[in-house]
Amino acid sequence: MAGWLESLLATLAILAGFAMARRLSARLGHPPWASPVLLTALGAAAVLTLAGLPLARFEAATMPLRWLLAPALVALASVTFGKSGRTSAAAGIAANRGAALFAVTGGTVIGIGSAIGLARAVGLDATLVAALSTKTVTTPFAVAIMARVGGPVALAAALAVLTGVVGTLLVPPLLDRLRITDDIARGLALGVSAHIVATDWLTRRNPDSGGVAALAFVLAGIIASLLVPLLWGRL
Amino acid sequence: MQAVLNVVPGVLLCSGLGLAGNMLADGLGIGLPGPVIGLLAYAAWLFSGRGIGWSFAGAALLVRWIGAMIVPALVGLGAYGQLLTAAALPLLLVLVASTLITAFATAGLYRLAGGQL
Numbered sequence: 001m002a003g004w005l006e007s008l009l010a011t012l013a014i015l016a017g018f019a020m021a022r023r024l025s026a027r028l029g030h031p032p033w034a035s036p037v038l039l040t041a042l043g044a045a046a047v048l049t050l051a052g053l054p055l056a057r058f059e060a061a062t063m064p065l066r067w068l069l070a071p072a073l074v075a076l077a078s079v080t081f082g083k084s085g086r087t088s089a090a091a092g093i094a095a096n097r098g099a100a101l102f103a104v105t106g107g108t109v110i111g112i113g114s115a116i117g118l119a120r121a122v123g124l125d126a127t128l129v130a131a132l133s134t135k136t137v138t139t140p141f142a143v144a145i146m147a148r149v150g151g152p153v154a155l156a157a158a159l160a161v162l163t164g165v166v167g168t169l170l171v172p173p174l175l176d177r178l179r180i181t182d183d184i185a186r187g188l189a190l191g192v193s194a195h196i197v198a199t200d201w202l203t204r205r206n207p208d209s210g211g212v213a214a215l216a217f218v219l220a221g222i223i224a225s226l227l228v229p230l231l232w233g234r235l
Numbered sequence: 236m237q238a239v240l241n242v243v244p245g246v247l248l249c250s251g252l253g254l255a256g257n258m259l260a261d262g263l264g265i266g267l268p269g270p271v272i273g274l275l276a277y278a279a280w281l282f283s284g285r286g287i288g289w290s291f292a293g294a295a296l297l298v299r300w301i302g303a304m305i306v307p308a309l310v311g312l313g314a315y316g317q318l319l320t321a322a323a324l325p326l327l328l329v330l331v332a333s334t335l336i337t338a339f340a341t342a343g344l345y346r347l348a349g350g351q352l
Contacts, residue, residue: 018306040306055311068297068300070254071249071250071252075249075277096350107338110341111340124326136334139308140305143308144271147268154310158312161309163330170331185350189341193337216341221271230266
């Protein structure tokens with residue numbers, strides 16, 4: 001089959017699979033564990049295994065989707081804006097701008113530091129330590145950072161998605177237990193720790209807090225993009 | 236047809252900024268990923284409020300399908316099967332502990348810095 005035709009078919013198949021996974025997730029009530037990204041990836045892996053297709057061929061065929069990830073990451077800047085063109089989170093955060101920036105910066109640094117530190121403490125392999133360095137940012141940022149520094153892209157992408165799912169399941173009960181009920185504090189904590197998965201979950205329940213989480217995960221991604229390449233040789 | 240035409244400017248803008256970011260990162264030899272430079276430029280443009288509303292439809296389309304663009308990278312995880320199986324439990328413990336620490340630290344730092352609750 002011609003290369004371009006195979007690319008077109010593979011790209012359309014992934015897009016169709018993702019649309020179906022999103023519909024399934026909606027039918028289940030958008031639980032964090034039914035992440036459309038995870039469901040689509042599992043489906044694609046199952047098809048590859050059953051059809052006996054080599055991974056390299058799949059990677060070559062899905063190059064258009066990989067290429068589109070860069071513009072999609074650029075487009076993430078727009079998630080902090082409402083339809084009116086003003087930041088949706090700005091109204092809530094305006095009075096606490098300094099505190100919010102301090103919290104996101106500190107939270108991201110502690111997130112990266114704790115992942116690397118704990119991974120080393122339990123003796124994880126150097127590849128896993130490297131991949132964990134981007135677990136506190138949303139997957140498109142993790143992929144961009146790893147592609148730039150030459151790290152394990154697939155591993156970092158998987159750990160970032162898993163962090164989003166685990167964080168969305170565990171962080172809200174933690175915040176409840178600590179009696180952190182404020183929309184801004186909850187949005188910042190969920191946005192930094194469990195990024196896009198938690199932002200999606202939170203936005204369905206509390207759009208104001210979800211707007212704060214969106215701003216937080218984009219900021220966390222920018223901070224990690226500056227920090228991780230600087231740390232790279234020392235991981 | 237109109238719906239397609241509505242998204243084209245935003246998709247082209249984000250693609251152009253991503254490419255320009257990559258060229259800048261490569262040219263300067265810096266570690267910052269090119270698309271992040273593009274994101275910073277787009278954010279600066281959005282925050283300046285200078286009539287960039289025409290880009291929202293295309294940007295929203297890209298964000299809506301961003302999950303599908305991650306799938307090819309995730310499928311490549313099969314190459315790490317042995318490594319993951321050998322370290323599954325400690326890896327999960329690190330992931331959970333670090334996530335909870337991050338959330339606690341972020342909320343705590345917000346309070347510490349005087350953020351209103």
